[in-house]
Amino acid sequence: MSEDSTITILADRRESVSGLLPRLQELGAHVKVGDLEIGAFVISGAVAVERMTAAEFVESIMDGRLFHKAGKMQLNFARSVFLIEGDVYSTRAPIAREAIDGALSFLVCVEGASVLYVRNPTATAERIYSLAKQAQKNLGHDMAFQRVKVSPGRQEALFSIESFVGIGPSTAVKALEGFRSVFAFVNASVQQLMSISGIGQKKAERIYNSIRWEDGQENEPGGQQDSSPSGTQHRE
Known part of the structure; x- marks a missing residue:
């Protein structure tokens, strides 16, 4: 393959240990590794790909990360693709089948994403x-790493608030209003956080604690303690 026709793929640094990169190179791709803010791979200026195992996909539904991730991909790329390795219905995670179906439907019907299933990492590399x-x-130009551009202003503020545990899109809107x-949100007291519909005491304490946690402390930071049982997730 000539240099002009070489397929260039941008890969996030976390994929360096996945085993996919050597296979992509064997197939003839020129792989550039760097830091992507969203997606595991960028395959053109318009298309981003997120690779997840079935277990990771289900976990991201349960903690809400999937919806935040999908929103950022849709905002910054014309097309987004979710490649899922394995069977999402056989992970033994404590999640209802209806919740998985709903998440898949949301990706396709609301975010306009494509969802593809693959058997294993080798098949993932070949599909990518x-x-x-x-x-x-006929791309006609080189690809380069660049930070994902989130529209400044309200959209950027909403994404910042959604990044906190337990905050979904609807609660983020209420919190911003x-x-x-965002500055006022992160400096709010537990009582002030509880004034927002959808944020109860336990969720407010968890948000408050996560903002003030410092590296090197125990899992539960000092001050306002999260009284929820260990391992319990409070989601919308």
């Missing part, structure tokens, strides 16, 4: 290469 080859037909800024 095939997608990149199609996406880069109530506090008016």
Whole structure:
């Protein structure tokens, strides 16, 4: 393959240990490794790919990360693809089948994402290469790493608030309307956080604690303690 027709794939640094990169290179791809803010791979300026095992996919539904991730991908790329390795219905995670179905439907119908299933990492690499080859037909220019551009202002503020545990899109909107800024939100007391519909005491304490946690402390930071049982997730 000539240099002009080489398929270039941008890979997030966390994929360096996945075993996918050597296979992509064997297939003929030029792989550039760096720090991507969203997605595991960027296969063109318009298409980002997130690779997840079935267990990781289900876990991201349970803790809400999937929906935040999908929103950022949709905001910054014309097309987003979720590659899932394995069977999402056979992970033995404590989640209802309806919740998985709902998450998949949300990705496709609301976020406009494509969801593809693959058997294993080798199949994942081959699928990514095939997608990149199609996406880069007649591309005509080099790809380069760049930070994901989130629209400044309200959208950026909402994504910042959604990044906190237990805060989904609807609660983020209420929080921003109530506090008016991310700065006011992160400096709020437990009582002030509880003034937002959808944030109860336990969730407010957990948000308060997570903002004030310092590296090197025990799992539960000092001050306002999270009184929820160990391992319990409070989600919307």
